[in-house]
Amino acid sequence: MAGFSSDDDSNGFHDGDGNKTAGKVIKCKAAVVWAPGEPFMMEEIEVEAPRRLEVRLRILFTSICHTDLTAWMGENESQRVFPRVLGHEAAGVVESIGEGVEDLRPGDRVVPVFNGECGDCAACRSSKTNLCCGFAVDPNRSVMRSDGRVRFYCAGRDGVRRGVGAAWNAANVDEGSKVAIFGLGAVGLAVAEGARLRGAAQIIGVDINTDKFVKGREMGITEFVNxxxxxxxxxxxxxxxxxxxxxxxxxxxxxxxxxRQAFLSTHKGWGLTVVLGIHPSPRMLPLHPMELFERKMVASVFGDFKPKSQLPDIINKWIIGANKINLDGFITHELPFTEINQAFQLLSEGKALRCLLKL
Known part of the structure; x- marks a missing residue:
């Protein structure tokens, strides 16, 4: 469960042994948006018990990003499914597990991700992709894979580590290289942090919001272009x-x-552009096929990291270890969960990178 929701203490949930809610429908708080662009409403929802290979989480902290803004506004026709419980950036603990789950147990602290990894398919066994054959990210999916149903219900109705990895995996930025980042939101600044840690000699940040330049300099950006x-x-x-x-x-x-500007800003012959932005528009790429003889372009999903097998090592080496990624620098605001509408306002106005919502 990756949503803006939290178990109510009255449910009797306890970390570890003594879980009173396993196998039962539980009630919890959720921020539900009933129609595109409408304010989030704090609702009590029911969450079904996890089924085979599913895990139900108690979300403790969550944040929002521009993908949530796009979904909230209903800008992508394929995602206009309402009412909805949004959210894919969170941290919490395992409340209960379904049949067949072997490597998690109630009480485990976890970070849910939107891109799965079964570990057994041809894609998971390959070093060339992080898109699992069975559990790869699917932005158009609004129901569970197992039975085509939802697990959230409200008033009788359904409610339905990208930047650094892009620099390291998709681009493989090398020491002394030159980098340009178009868009200095949280993802763009994460790219800057990844490029800085790789020893890039020049990191150019491009954005029309000059307020982002101060934070960008902290993340390693050397020059700015408005x-x-x-x-x-x-x-x-x-x-x-x-x-x-x-x-x-x-x-x-x-x-x-x-x-197109990002693509043409690279050096002829070896320049590489990595696409990270979410493009809800039906417009096609603004490129002439012959231009691909001079430069290259790739896209990156979840930083090209395999979430289950590679993220633990990344956490141990780059978050807990000596050469730390500056995660605290991305959190510009902290608000209680009930102030989620203010958090969306801050993000839409370009005043926040990540607003941490405490449940």
Whole structure:
């Protein structure tokens, strides 16, 4: 369960032994959006017990990102399913497990992710992809895979580590390289952090919100470009600053016009553009096929990390270890869960990177 919800203490849930709710329908709080763009309503919902290979979590902390904004506004036609319980960035503990779950037990502290890994299919056994054949991210899915049903109910109705990995895995940024990042939200700044840790010599940040430049400098960005300050194309500015073009560019805004600028900002011959932004528009890529003879483009899902087998090592080495990723720098606001509408307002106005919601 990855949603903006929390078990009520009256349910009698206890970490570890003595779990009184296993196998039962429970009630908890959730922020439900009933129609596109409407304010979230704090509702009491019912959550079914986990079925085979499913896990029910007690969410303790959660945050929101621009993907949630897109879903909230109903901008993507395939995701206009309401009412909804949004959310895919959270931390919590295992409340109960379903049949066949062998490596988790009630009380385990976990971080749910949207991209699964079964460990057995051809994709999971391959080092060339992190998209599991059975549990890869599917943004259009609004029901459980096992039976095509939901597990959340409200008033009788259904409620339905990306940037760093992109720099390390999808681009494999090397020491001394030049990087340009288009869009300095949380994902873009995570790319900057990943590039900094890899020893990039020049990291150029591109955004029209100059308030983001202060935080960007903390994350390792060396130079900033505000497109509104120039009469020439942004890719020309970036290529001048990098003396011929950057080695790697990252498109983190979800804007196709920006994607073209990011693509053209790379160096001819070996430049690589990594697509990270969510593009709900039906518009096609703004590229001529011949342009792909000069530069390359790839897309990255979940930072190309295999979530189950690789994330623990990343946490131990880069979060707990000596060379730490600056995670605290991404949390710009903290609010109680009941103030979720304010959190969405801060994000939509460009005033927050990540607002931590405490349940």
């Amino acid at each position: 497109p509104q300050d120039y009469t020439k194309s942004v890719h020309e500015v970036v290529r001048e600053l990098s003396k011929g073009g950057v080695d790697y560019s990252f498109e983190c805004s979800g804007n196709l016009d920006v994607l």
